[in-house]
Amino acid sequence: MKYIDEFRDGDIARKIADRLLAEALPDRQYSFMEFCGGHTHAISRYGVAELLPPNVRMVHGPGCPVCVLPIGRIDLAIRLALERGAIVCTYGDTMRVPASDGLSLVKAKARGGDIRMVYSAADALQIARQNPQREVVFFAIGFETTTPPTALAIRSAQREGLANFSVLCCHVLTPSAITHILESPEVRQYGTVPIDGFVGPAHVSIVIGSAPYDHFAQEYRKPVVIAGFEPLDVMQAVLMLVRQVNDGRAEVENEFTRAVTPEGNPTAQALVSEVFELRPSFEWRGLGEVPYSALKIRSAFAAFDAERRFELGYRSVADNKACECGAILRGVKKPTDCKIFGTVCTPENPVGSCMVSSEGACAAHYSYGRFRDIPVRVEVAA
């Protein structure tokens, strides 16, 4: 597969690993946050952590839209299916996220909720066309990468006059989340989470461009390297971050030049502006209320806003007291710091959202990395 396989080459990986070992200063600790869940997944799946020098640590950020989806939002989707009889269409990622009353979308489906997994917002539109007598709601989650397709669906629905289609909008914004982490007490004041720099998101950046990150580099004096999705991209980005730190620079660099430009995708951006506007505040799981971090549907498209159409009132629901997802999402704690990690909370029985999505820090560590927690002597007989 072109533009995929070349960026997974093991020989080049070793080259970059050697460079990292040579250039990371031995008496210094480096901590970089990879913001996006996709990067977390790549690091885990390919075993990138092992190829980094021991003094270079990756901190998993909150860039997993499923992980930061508060329980209250899933409750809304479940209510729409169980109480209002709507066909609720959702991406596969959200199906197992634990919500209130021991429910999740997949459990609500078992109780008779008409909940359907779709690959694309366009599929939800199609379901609405095929079921004119039913209300069809698209549960829209995701960062800036996923927002333009939702905008397209809403605009198409308006043009077609698709009266039974609406969207439960839970789209969130990347720069706000990064700001929030950098402003959190732990980082700003106490220096507890010494984040030396960020591996910036790949596909979000295709849409928003590299320009929006200049702010972090300047305001917070933290380097940002936008990295592609493949493991070689991630390793190269880490190398570029190490170099910036060594040089005392705090710039925005783009490793993913083959897909990301400074201005991003203007068509997508214009469409998103047409359909959505900023919410003054939005609750993120683990981060609390974050200002100007999420989108809602503009009045011009109010007919397609499920929150308005169904007069849904959002109720915030607290996380399980033992769940450390909040601290983990902010990079303050590691999955193994959570008392219920691997015992009560497992991928089979997730308590918090970090364990549900395969990008969640806890799920990633459990599935791919927990063998490192336990000293295992692997013997292969001759």
Add this chain to the structure above:
Amino acid sequence: MTTRKDYTRPLDIKHGRVDMGHGAGGRAAAQLIEELFVKAFDNPFLRQGNDGAALEIPAGHRLVMATDAHVVSPLFFPGGDLGALSVHGTINDVAMCGARPLYLTASFILEEGFPLADLKRIVESMAAASREAGVPVVTGDTKVVEKGKGDGVFISTTGLGVVPPGVDVGGANARPGDVLLLSGTIGDHGVAVLSKRESLEFETTIASDSAALHTLVAAMLDAAPGGVRVLRDPTRGGLATTLNEIARQSRVGMLLDEAAIPVLPQVDAACELLGLDPLYVANEGKLVAACAPEAAEAVLAAMRAHPRGAAAARIGSVTEDPHHFVQMATRFGGRRVVDWLSGEQLPRIC
């Protein structure tokens, strides 16, 4: 010799549908059984028309029984259908015990309204699979449920086979040092079925690998008597799940070599597109074996010489590990754990 027909009209296969009468045990039911099932499976056992079958078993052998229910949707997919799957699946379960499959049963739960034309297609596919494998369907049952209470058709098959003395194949037999062998490419079946699912539709030439593996197993066992310790077919949950099951049963660990695991380029591509991992995608015509190291070469050669094992490969080894982890050396040069599947593997956006 002719049999007097009590019926006035043959089944309307073209336009007819299953109705409650077909499950009532009366004339309509008998007609369905005779004109559809018995006609397709046609063997001396069924022709006797009894409720059960009296069977001959070779002396000195142990019996192996296996049963499976088949509920796949869609019913028809590239490379197979529910019918063929139900025959292959149970034959394979019997074979994975090191046994030679001899007989099958088949029971059908039909939903009221199910088209007879589709039923005939499925039954004929079963019959063809059964004939090709040389394992007859000797007895069966049919029930009909009301519309809305069944997904078209559910098929349940049970297989009976025999294990000769001295053959001991089982999930708990793997030992550190054993070699892991895989009979061919993984993920074909799951991708073939997914390609037909609404909302995920994509064009592909990938076909299900649904196949009976008992002759492949026989060749492997002959190649190295006592050398094959574990056999299992990685169906739902994929290769990863099967290996974890074996690791747990045998109380061992495993170390796999990612580069050695055969995956068709199109299966790789489909999984990339949907965010799936081929290790967790279902197969219906593949097996994984744990062999004594000294027997591995002979067994692998026997596999490659057989049509169902042409792409067979050595994919790793069994290790000593108190935590029973299945680990994998990635193509990239790192290492990861290949864990159990959590819930259903769903295509993801993130």
Add this chain to the structure above:
Amino acid sequence: MCLAIPTRLIEIRPGAQALVELGGIRKEISIALVPDATVGDYVIVHVGHAIGQIDPEEAERTLRMFGELSASQGH
């Protein structure tokens, strides 16, 4: 950042749709967000929509850059 894959655009279809190819499989997706894409281009597909394009020259440059010593480092 989310799951998105570079695919080759092989056919443009009405309604801002296109047929793309990856490793031998083909799928119809929306190109409404990349109106300038043409046959032969590599588009990045996310949830059934192309969100951007691959610049082949930049891809080459990136591959060449991997692991290379930068001029400013003195090791």
